[in-house]
Amino acid sequence: MAKVTHPTRERILDAAEALFAQKGYEGVSVRQIMSRAEADVSLAYYHFKSKRDLFDQVMLRRAEILNEVRLEALDAVESRHPDDAPTVEEIIAAFTQPLLELLASDHEKWTHYFQLIAQVNSSPEWGGELMTRYFDPLVKRFIEALRAALPDCDDEDLYWSYHFLSGALTLTFAETGRIDNLSGGACKSSDMSSIKERMPAFIAAGFRQLCTK
Amino acid sequence: MAKVTHPTRERILDAAEALFAQKGYEGVSVRQIMSRAEADVSLAYYHFKSKRDLFDQVMLRRAEILNEVRLEALDAVESRHPDDAPTVEEIIAAFTQPLLELLASDHEKWTHYFQLIAQVNSSPEWGGELMTRYFDPLVKRFIEALRAALPDCDDEDLYWSYHFLSGALTLTFAETGRIDNLSGGACKSSDMSSIKERMPAFIAAGFRQLCTK
DNA sequence: ATACTAGTTCAACGATTGTTGAAATTCAAA
DNA sequence: TTTGAATTTCAACAATCGTTGAACTAGTAT
Numbered sequence: 001m002a003k004v005t006h007p008t009r010e011r012i013l014d015a016a017e018a019l020f021a022q023k024g025y026e027g028v029s030v031r032q033i034m035s036r037a038e039a040d041v042s043l044a045y046y047h048f049k050s051k052r053d054l055f056d057q058v059m060l061r062r063a064e065i066l067n068e069v070r071l072e073a074l075d076a077v078e079s080r081h082p083d084d085a086p087t088v089e090e091i092i093a094a095f096t097q098p099l100l101e102l103l104a105s106d107h108e109k110w111t112h113y114f115q116l117i118a119q120v121n122s123s124p125e126w127g128g129e130l131m132t133r134y135f136d137p138l139v140k141r142f143i144e145a146l147r148a149a150l151p152d153c154d155d156e157d158l159y160w161s162y163h164f165l166s167g168a169l170t171l172t173f174a175e176t177g178r179i180d181n182l183s184g185g186a187c188k189s190s191d192m193s194s195i196k197e198r199m200p201a202f203i204a205a206g207f208r209q210l211c212t213k
Numbered sequence: 214m215a216k217v218t219h220p221t222r223e224r225i226l227d228a229a230e231a232l233f234a235q236k237g238y239e240g241v242s243v244r245q246i247m248s249r250a251e252a253d254v255s256l257a258y259y260h261f262k263s264k265r266d267l268f269d270q271v272m273l274r275r276a277e278i279l280n281e282v283r284l285e286a287l288d289a290v291e292s293r294h295p296d297d298a299p300t301v302e303e304i305i306a307a308f309t310q311p312l313l314e315l316l317a318s319d320h321e322k323w324t325h326y327f328q329l330i331a332q333v334n335s336s337p338e339w340g341g342e343l344m345t346r347y348f349d350p351l352v353k354r355f356i357e358a359l360r361a362a363l364p365d366c367d368d369e370d371l372y373w374s375y376h377f378l379s380g381a382l383t384l385t386f387a388e389t390g391r392i393d394n395l396s397g398g399a400c401k402s403s404d405m406s407s408i409k410e411r412m413p414a415f416i417a418a419g420f421r422q423l424c425t426k
Numbered sequence: 427a428t429a430c431t432a433g434t435t436c437a438a439c440g441a442t443t444g445t446t447g448a449a450a451t452t453c454a455a456a
Numbered sequence: 457t458t459t460g461a462a463t464t465t466c467a468a469c470a471a472t473c474g475t476t477g478a479a480c481t482a483g484t485a486t
Binding site: 242243244254255257258263264 | 442445446
């Protein structure tokens with residue numbers, strides 16, 4: 001299933017991903033990317049149409065993987081409930097747990113990607129369009145699952161709840177070091193087990209509060 | 214109390230704020246800023262030391278105001294509870310309500326500022342340091358108030374809960390249009406009364422879930 | 427050996443970047 | 457009216473930007 005892609009192309013994507021995540025799209029030059037990829041500048045324009053195309057391919061590469069594993073996780077939860085609906089916690093966990101597993105498989109690269117996503121998500125220029133383009137079909141499936149777990153919930157409450165989830169999630173996985181500073185070291189951005197224990201519970205409680213009764 | 218500042222300086226700050234919010238620090242040139250401010254390029258370096266200094270002053274200008282009004286809101290809530298502790302909802306509302314009031318006073322400029330904050334907050338390069346620099350003292354006061362409202366809560370749960378709040382809050386006030394797209398128009402990013410009704414309830418429920426017992 | 431293609435290198439383009447020094451202007455104080 | 461400081465304009469600097477065309481190499485198929 002894994003596509004056969006050129007190794008140089010992958011190196012360029014990795015370098016671009018890391019640098020875009022750190023400094024943002026405009027904060028990085030094609031030359032910096034190609035220097036990190038240890039390849040000539042013009043190779044960027046052999047493998048990609050433009051800087052913007054390179055950025056889009058960075059976004060797309062892991063979005064496909066992420067959507068796939070999240071979908072599997074949701075399917076798994078639903079097949080465990082052939083009759084009744086899964087709980088809110090189970091659905092939220094199916095939404096977040098795959099991120100933790102991907103991080104465990106290759107922390108560095110996936111961290112870069114999640115940092116990039118966090119910045120894209122909160123950018124007024126790109127947030128609305130790009131997140132929609134890459135993640136909407138999957139997100140809509142999750143929202144449908146949540147609707148089933150929360151009968152009598154109206155759409156507005158559901159969408160706003162998901163929006164709050166989205167903000168909390170993207171910031172948390174961006175590992176900005178903010179919580180490390182704020183807590184004086186008591187909490188660590190990179191402490192994934194802390195996140196796993198707390199985020200689904202916190203978010204599920206919010207959903208229930210807003211979407212019940 | 215309002216400082217006497219040069220009108221040109223304010224115009225530059227407004228222009229920079231709007232453009233930084235839209236395209237990010239590196240996505241905007243000093244020339245673009247000064248063009249929007251309708252002033253000569255070199256005036257930027259008369260009123261500010263550098264592009265980076267201009268950025269810092271953009272951040273600082275409204276941070277001072279924001280910290281002030283939030284502190285007043287927290288004081289007001291606490292003085293309404295001379296004996297017992299305020300509820301979690303009241304504290305969260307004191308944290309979010311001032312943003313709504315500032316938006317009501319000058320929607321355009323404060324929206325730009327909140328968009329900027331959202332991007333800074335989720336940037337791995339700046340998020341940790343800048344948010345700490347500009348908002349830590351106030352945030353720590355809110356966390357102390359929350360601790361009083363949530364006895365037996367340990368620090369880790371408290372800090373992680375605040376972190377989730379921070380992500381949800383900054384994304385929501387960035388008005389990226391994401392929820393408009395996702396909901397097919399059922400929800401609007403700019404619908405402040407929807408936010409007012411839902412965010413404190415959602416967040417407070419999360420705090421209680423994590424920080425109770 | 428020849429031809430062809432995919433991959434790579436080198437050098438350069440016009441445009442734009444942040445920044446600066448000096449000259450010109452404005453305007454209140456002396 | 458003259459002085460002097462605050463503000464603004466103009467022109468330019470070296471550096472870097474995204475992008476491109478032409479030449480070169482490597483490897484495969486004829």
